Amino acid sequence: MTTLDDLPLRDELRGMSPYGAPQLDVAVRLNTNENSYPVPEAAVAEMEKSLSAVLRDLNRYPDRDAVALRTDLAAYLGHGLTWKRVWAANGSNEIQQQLLQTFAGPGRTALGFTPSYSMHPLLAAGTGTAWVDGRRAEDYTLSAEHVVAKIREHDPDLVFLCSPNNPTGTALPLDVVEAAAEAARGMVIVDEAYAEFARPGTVFALSLLERFPRLVVTRTMSKAFALAGGRLGYLAAGPAVVDAVQLVRLPYHLSAMTQAVARAALAHTDALLSTVDAVKEQRDRIVATLRGWGLSVADSDANFVLFGAPRGDSKAVWQALLDRGVLIRDVGLPGWLRVTAGTPEETTAFLSALEELL
Numbered sequence: 422m423t424t425l426d427d428l429p430l431r432d433e434l435r436g437m438s439p440y441g442a443p444q445l446d447v448a449v450r451l452n453t454n455e456n457s458y459p460v461p462e463a464a465v466a467e468m469e470k471s472l473s474a475v476l477r478d479l480n481r482y483p484d485r486d487a488v489a490l491r492t493d494l495a496a497y498l499g500h501g502l503t504w505k506r507v508w509a510a511n512g513s514n515e516i517q518q519q520l521l522q523t524f525a526g527p528g529r530t531a532l533g534f535t536p537s538y539s540m541h542p543l544l545a546a547g548t549g550t551a552w553v554d555g556r557r558a559e560d561y562t563l564s565a566e567h568v569v570a571k572i573r574e575h576d577p578d579l580v581f582l583c584s585p586n587n588p589t590g591t592a593l594p595l596d597v598v599e600a601a602a603e604a605a606r607g608m609v610i611v612d613e614a615y616a617e618f619a620r621p622g623t624v625f626a627l628s629l630l631e632r633f634p635r636l637v638v639t640r641t642m643s644k645a646f647a648l649a650g651g652r653l654g655y656l657a658a659g660p661a662v663v664d665a666v667q668l669v670r671l672p673y674h675l676s677a678m679t680q681a682v683a684r685a686a687l688a689h690t691d692a693l694l695s696t697v698d699a700v701k702e703q704r705d706r707i708v709a710t711l712r713g714w715g716l717s718v719a720d721s722d723a724n725f726v727l728f729g730a731p732r733g734d735s736k737a738v739w740q741a742l743l744d745r746g747v748l749i750r751d752v753g754l755p756g757w758l759r760v761t762a763g764t765p766e767e768t769t770a771f772l773s774a775l776e777e778l779l
Contacts, residue, residue, distance in 0.1 A: 431549075433546050433549070434546060434547075437543070437546065440539060440540050440543050442750055443748065445743070445748055447743065447746050447747070447748045448746040448747070448770070449746055449747045449748065449763070449767050449770045449771060450748045451747065451748060451749050451750075451760050451761040451762075451763050451767060451771060452748045452749050452750040452759075452760075452761065453649075453750070453761065454587070454615075454644060454723070454724055454725050454761045455643075455644075455647075455649045455761065456644060456645065456646075456647035456649070456696060456700065456724070457700075457761070457763035457764045457767055458647055458696040458699070458700075458764065459647070460647055460648070460686075460693065461689065461692040461693065461695070463689060463692055464685065464686060464689040464692055464693055467685040467688060467689060468681070468682050468685040468686065470685070471681040471682065471684065471685040472678060472681055472682065474681065475677040475678060475680075475681045476678075478677070479677065479678075482672075482673045483673055483675060483676055483677035483680060484677075484680065485672065485673050486667075487509050487675050487680050488504055489680070489684060490509055490675075490680045490683055490684050490687075491504035491507045491508065491509055491655075492504040493683075493684055493687040493688075494507045494509060494655050494687065495507045495657075496687075497687055497690060498627060498640075498657055499627075500627045500628065500630065500657075501631075502627075502630075502657055505660045505663060506630075506657055506658060506659060506660055506663060507655055507656065507657055507663070508655060508656050508658075508663045508666055508667070509653060509654070509655040509675060509680075509683070510654055510655070510670070510674060510675060511652045511653070511654070511674065511675065511679065512641060512643065512652045512653065512654040513612065513614055513639045513640060513641040513643075513654030513655070513656075514540055514544070514654065515654060515674075516639050516654045516655065516656050517540070517541070517544055517581075517610065517612070517639060518544050518547065518548065519666050519669055519670060520579070520608065520610055520637060520639075520656070520666065521544055521545060521547075521548040521550055521579065522548050522669040523665050523666050523668060523669050524578060524579050524607065524608045524665070525545065525548060525550040525578050525579045526548050526549050526550055527549040527550075529550055529551065529578040529579070530550065530551045530552075530553055530575060530576075530577045530578055530579075531545045531550045531551070531552055531553070531577060531578065531579045531580070531581060532553045532555055532571060532572065532575055532577035532579070532580045532581070533552070533553075533554060533555065533580075533581040534554070534555045534556060534557050534563050534567075534568070534571075534581075534582070535554050535556060535557065536557065536561060536588060536589065536752070536753075536754055537557075537581070537583045537586055537587065537588075538581075538583055538586075538587045538612060538614075539752075539753075541581045541612075542554075550578075550579070553571075553575045553577060555567070555568070555571035555575075561586075561589045561591070561719060561727075562591070563582075563586075563593060563597055564597065565594075565596050565597045565599075565600035565601075566600075568580075568582075568597055568600060568601045568604075569600050569601070569604045572601060572604045572605050573604065576606060577605070577606075577607055578606075578607040578608070579607050579608045579609075579610060580601055580605050580607065580608070580609045580610065581610050581612065582597070582598060582601060582609065582610070582611045582612065583611075583612045583614075584598065584611055584612070584613055584616075584625065584626065584722075585613075585615045585616070585618070585619060585721070585722040585723040587612075587614070587615070587723065587725075588725070588727050588750070588752040588754070588757075588759045589719045589721075589727050590615075590719055590720070590721030590722060590723040590725055590726060590727055591719060591720045591721065591722060592619050592620075592623045592625075592722040593611075595624045595625075595626070595628070595629070598611055598626045598629060598636075599629060602629060602632075602633040602635070602636045603633075605635065607635065608635050608636075608637060608662075609633070609635060609636050609637070610637045610639060611625075611626040611636070611637070611638050611639070612639050613625055613626065613638055613639065613640050614639070614640060614641045614643070614644055615644055615645075615722065615723035615724060615725075616640060616645075617644070617645035617694065617697050618644070618645065618697060618700060618701055618704070618722060618723050618724045619722040619723075620701075620722050623722055625638070626638045627657060630657060630658065630659065634659045634661065634662075635662075636658065637656050637657070637658040637662055638656060638657045638658070639654065639655070639656045640654065640655055640656070640657070641653070641654040641655075642654070642655075642683060642686060644724060645693075645694055645697050645724075646686055646690075646693045646694070647693060647696065648682070648683070648686055648693075651679060651682050651683060651686070652679065653679060653682075653683040699764075700724045700762050700763075701724075701762070703762040703763060703764070703765060703767075703768040704721055704723075704724060704725070704726060704762035706762075706768060707726045707728075707760065707762060707768060707771070707772070708720075708721060708726055710772055711726070711728050711775075714776075714779060716728050716729050716731065717729030724761060724762050725759055725760060725761045725762060726759065726760055726762065727752075727754075727757055727758070727759050728757065728758060728759075728760070729756055729757055730756055730757065730758050731775075731778055731779055733755075733756040734756075735751055735754070735755065735756055735757060735758050736751065738758060738775075738778060739751045739758060741774075741778050742771070742774050742775065742778075745774040745777070746770070746774070747770055747771050747774045749761070749771070
C-alpha cells in the first residue's frame with residue numbers, strides 16, 4: 422500500500438498534519454467556535470427563495486466578480502467602503518491563501534505571532550512561503566514594540582495579526598496594528614474573524630485602511646452570522662489589493678449558490694446577528710465562573726474562552742469532559758483548553774461537567 426513517504430511530496434510538507442478538530446457525535450459540541458444558534462426562519466426562507474432563483478441557471482457560470490455580493494458586504498462594513506475595496510471567497514481561509522499566493526510564495530517570508538490561528542503557518546507552507554514565528558509574551562499578549570522589533574529583524578513580505586486572537590480570544594490594541602502597518606515593508610493582514618463578538622469600546626483595523634495601502638482586514642460570515650456551512654469569507658483593503666488578488670483567484674471560484682445565500686443573509690443582518698449578545702453573555706458567564714473557581718482565564722473578545730485546565734493536565738481534562746458528553750478543544754498549549762460559548766444549556770452542561778472534575 423502506497424504511503425505519503427512513497428510519494429514525491431514537497432519537503433516542507435513532510436511531517437505535517439492537516440488542520441482540523443475532532444468531529445465527534447456527542448451531546449454538546451463546543452470545540453470549533455461555531456455559532457450554536459440556528460439560522461432564523463425568516464433568513465432561511467429568504468435563502469431558499471434566493472437559491473430557487475439561481476438553481477434553474479446553474480448551467481451558466483456565476484458572476485465571476487461577485488459584484489452584487491461585494492456591494493452588500495461593503496454596505497455592511499461601512500467606513501465608506503465600496504465593492505471595489507472588498508473581495509469575497511470560500512471562507513476567510515481561502516482569502517488568506519489568495520493573499521499569500523499574491524504577495525508571498527517561494528523566496529518570500531510570512532511573520533506571525535503564536536499562539537495564534539494555526540492555519541496561518543499551514544497556508545504559508547502550502548504556498549511555499551517561509552514562516553517566521555515572532556512568538557507572543559508568556560501571558561500571550563502582544564505589544565507594539567515587540568511586533569515592530571520582529572518586523573525589523575526579519576523584514577517579512579507579509580505579516581499576520583489576529584484580532585481577536587485565536588485561541589486566546591483577546592483583541593489587539595489598535596496601536597499594535599498601526600505600528601505594524603507603519604513598520605512593515607510588505608503586507609499586513611489583520612484576521613478579524615471574531616470581530617462582532619468584541620467587548621464594547623474595541624476599535625478594529627477597518628478604521629486604518631485609508632492610511633495604509635498595504636493593510637488588509639479579513640473577516641468571515643461563519644461565526645457571528647452562523648453561516649459556517651455556507652463558507653463565505655471576505656477582505657477589505659485598497660482597490661489595488663483587490664485587483665492584485667484577482668490575479669490568482671480561480672475562475673468562477675465563488676458559486677452562484679454561495680453568493681445567493683450570503684446576500685440573503687446580509688439582507689437579514691439584524692436577525693442573524695441577534696444571537697451575538699446571547700453568545701457574549703454565555704462567554705462572560707464562563708469567564709466569571711471559571712475565575713470564581715480559581716482557574717486562569719484569558720480575556721475574551723471572541724465567542725470562545727481559553728482557560729487553564731485543572732491541575733494543568735489539559736489532555737486528561739479534555740478526555741474527562743468528552744466522557745461526560747462535552748467536546749471542547751485541545752489547542753496544543755500545555756495546560757490550556759478552549760471552549761466555545763454556546764447556548765445557555767450547552768454552557769450549563771460544560772460548567773457542570775467541569776465542576777465535577779474540580
